[in-house]
Every structure is written in C-alpha cells, then in structure tokens.
Amino acid sequence: MKYFGILAVGAMAVASTACHNVQNEVKSDADFAAELKLADYRPVSVFKIPVSDIRQASFPVIDMHSHSYLHSVEELEQWVRNMDENNIEKIVIHTGTYGEEFDALYDLYKGVSDRFELWCGIDMSSWGTPDFPAKAVAELERCWKKGAKGVGELSDKGLGEKLSRKVKEPGLHLNDDLLVPIFSKCAELGMPVNCHIGDPVWMYEDIDEHNDGYMNASKWKIDMSQPGILDLYELVATMEETCVKNPQTTFIACHFMNIGHDYDYLGQVLDRHPNLYIDNSARHLESSATPRATKKFYEKYADRIVFGTDNNPSPTMYRLQWRILESEDEHFYSPSQTYHWPLHGIGLEKDVLEKIYRINAQKIMR
Numbered sequence: 550m551k552y553f554g555i556l557a558v559g560a561m562a563v564a565s566t567a568c569h570n571v572q573n574e575v576k577s578d579a580d581f582a583a584e585l586k587l588a589d590y591r592p593v594s595v596f597k598i599p600v601s602d603i604r605q606a607s608f609p610v611i612d613m614h615s616h617s618y619l620h621s622v623e624e625l626e627q628w629v630r631n632m633d634e635n636n637i638e639k640i641v642i643h644t645g646t647y648g649e650e651f652d653a654l655y656d657l658y659k660g661v662s663d664r665f666e667l668w669c670g671i672d673m674s675s676w677g678t679p680d681f682p683a684k685a686v687a688e689l690e691r692c693w694k695k696g697a698k699g700v701g702e703l704s705d706k707g708l709g710e711k712l713s714r715k716v717k718e719p720g721l722h723l724n725d726d727l728l729v730p731i732f733s734k735c736a737e738l739g740m741p742v743n744c745h746i747g748d749p750v751w752m753y754e755d756i757d758e759h760n761d762g763y764m765n766a767s768k769w770k771i772d773m774s775q776p777g778i779l780d781l782y783e784l785v786a787t788m789e790e791t792c793v794k795n796p797q798t799t800f801i802a803c804h805f806m807n808i809g810h811d812y813d814y815l816g817q818v819l820d821r822h823p824n825l826y827i828d829n830s831a832r833h834l835e836s837s838a839t840p841r842a843t844k845k846f847y848e849k850y851a852d853r854i855v856f857g858t859d860n861n862p863s864p865t866m867y868r869l870q871w872r873i874l875e876s877e878d879e880h881f882y883s884p885s886q887t888y889h890w891p892l893h894g895i896g897l898e899k900d901v902l903e904k905i906y907r908i909n910a911q912k913i914m915r
C-alpha cells in the first residue's frame with residue numbers, strides 16, 4: 550500500500566511538471582490527454598518481441614487488384630523494379646475504362662505486357678436507349694480484341710452501378726437483367742469480372758464513440774438516408790443473385806466482399822456460389838485485427854481467395870502485406886495506419902500462401 554502511494558505521488562509529480570508544446574501552447578499531460586484526438590493518436594509499440602523483416606513474398610505473386618497509379622514511363626519502370634524486389638510476377642490493372650481511354654492506357658503498358666494485365670470497364674454511352682446492351686457487348690469484344698483480359702472494377706455502394714470509372718447509373722445493380730448479355734459475353738471470352746460491393750460495416754454505423762472503425766468510418770461514411778439505397782447485406786444479396794443469373798461467369802468480389810467482419814456469412818455466400826471468388830485487397834489492416842479468425846478463414850477458403858493490393862504500390866506497402874500474411878509478429882503499427890488498433894501477423898502456411906498468391910489467380914485467368 551505504501552509502495553502504491555509512493556508511485557501515485559510520483560506519477561502526479563510527473564503529470565504536474567511534464568509539458569507538451571502544441572502549436573506554441575504549453576500543455577500539461579492531463580490537458581494533452583483530454584484533448585488528444587483518436588485521429589492524431591500515433592502509438593509506438595513497447596514490446597520486446599520478435600520483429601520480422603520479410604523483404605519479398607514466399608512465392609511469385611499475381612496481384613489481382615491494382616489501378617494505374619502512374620503518370621510516366623519512368624514511374625512504370627520504378628514499379629517494375631519494386632515488383633522484382635518483392636517477387637511480384639504480374640499485376641492486374643482495373644482501368645474501368647473503354648474506348649479511346651482504354652486503348653491509351655493499354656498502349657502505355659504495352660512494353661511490359663508480360664508483367665501487367667489490363668481489365669476494362671463497360672461502355673455506358675448508350676445507356677437508356679434500345680441499343681444498350683448490344684453496344685456495350687460490342688465494345689467489350691473490341692476491348693478484348695485489343696487485349697483486355699477481364700472487367701473491373703465495377704462498383705455499387707448502394708445506389709447503383711458504376712460500370713465504368715466515370716459513369717454511374719442510379720438504381721442499376723449488378724443483378725439487373727440488362728447486364729446478363731454483357732456478363733455472358735464475359736464468360737464466352739473468358740473475362741472474369743471484379744465487383745466492389747458496399748463498404749466495411751462501420752461505414753454504415755453511427756459515427757460515435759462506439760464505432761469500432763471510427764477513424765475510417767468518419768471519412769467514408771455511407772449516407773443511408775438517400776432514397777432507394779441498399780444496405781450492405783442487401784448488396785451482398787444482389788451479388789449472390791448476379792452469380793445465379795450468370796452461372797458461367799467468374800466473379801471476384803473485392804475487399805472480402807466488404808463483409809470480412811462476418812466470416813461465417815462470407816463463407817456461406819462462397820459455399821452457395823462456385824463461380825464467386827473474393828480478393829483480399831485493401832483489407833490487410835482490417836483482417837490483421839483478428840489474426841486467428843482470419844487465419845482459419847484463409848485456411849478454409851484457400852481455394853476461393855486471391856491476393857490484391859489496391860494501394861499505392863510503394864515498397865513499404867508491399868512489405869506490409871508480406872509481414873501481415875506471412876509473419877506471426879504481434880502488436881505493431883504501420884505509418885499508413887487508418888485504425889486505432891495494432892496490427893498482427895496472420896502467419897499463413899506455405900500451401901495456403903501459394904494458393905492465394907498465385908494458384909487461384911492462374912485458375913481464374915486460365
């Protein structure tokens with residue numbers, strides 16, 4: 550008791566003398582703590598535990614979800630060097646474009662076509678006329694002849710489908726009958742379709758002190774008061790119906806279909822639809838919060854998950870992927886952290902890693 554008392558007095562003494570210089574204003578520990586925002590919180594792990602330094606993936610990787618993050622040939626050359634250093638064999642670029650815009654992007658990557666695959670969007674220029682979808686099918690075939698190997702990224706956050714990067718059609722969801730001829734042409738041409746459905750669950754919850762993904766949710770909040778908007782699980786239902794209506798087409802729901810907080814349900818959806826895969830892109834921070842549950846899910850659905858990044862392709866971003874998927878490191882933080890929780894390595898076994906890094910992708914890409 551006496552010992553505790555001394556400690557407490559000592560702590561109070563420190564509190565009363567320590568100060569923080571915040572924007573030229575000197576603050577005590579107590580005032581600083583009371584005013585510190587979660588968004589400004591940058592903890593540093595104190596644990597003296599193993600830290601791995603995985604410089605490249607264990608197997609040559611096919612990154613199934615990226616975008617054209619570059620503006621010059623020099624940046625493209627740098628990207629290829631990063632790929633070599635990280636053991637990335639190939640990257641799929643979701644352009645979401647068609648027509649001249651797709652052709653220009655395709656030509657930019659021509660010199661490195663063994664390292665990049667370009668996927669196109671859907672031509673919406675004749676939407677609302679009787680020419681749709683025949684015109685969209687014809688443009689899809691033209692992009693395929695040019696070199697498009699798949700379609701993506703199509704996105705529906707509740708109000709309707711963004712079938713190309715720029716064009717949004719309110720009320721048009723993936724399960725619409727008008728899209729069936731387009732998706733069946735994808736099947737005929739061997740073009741998989743990458744779909745972004747909804748957003749992580751905390752974007753649908755109130756932005757308050759109970760929101761587990763507060764730091765991200767406050768930025769990406771979905772306004773559910775918009776008339777006709779579908780919620781997350783209603784969107785998952787449209788994805789399921791899309792798989793049923795287009796049984797020959799391969800779909801990849803990206804970002805764990807945005808229901809990575811609910812692995813049981815996600816597994817049931819995968820069980821129901823053999824033509825459906827998921828990618829793990831841009832959900833490394835979320836899935837690393839629950840390393841044991843995530844590992845079990847990866848093991849059970851090792852044949853249905855493909856690897857993707859969807860982030861700016863910097864060397865640190867790639868290394869963070871390997872650390873999370875391959876190591877068993879605990880309680881670490883990343884400079885690009887967008888959550889208040891520490892990260893943990895999932896420690897996947899080699900056979901699971903190989904399936905996720907490349908075997909499943911090869912199967913889909915034939």
Ligand SMILES: [Zn+2]
Nearest residue numbers: 614643702859
């Ligand atoms: Zn994306």
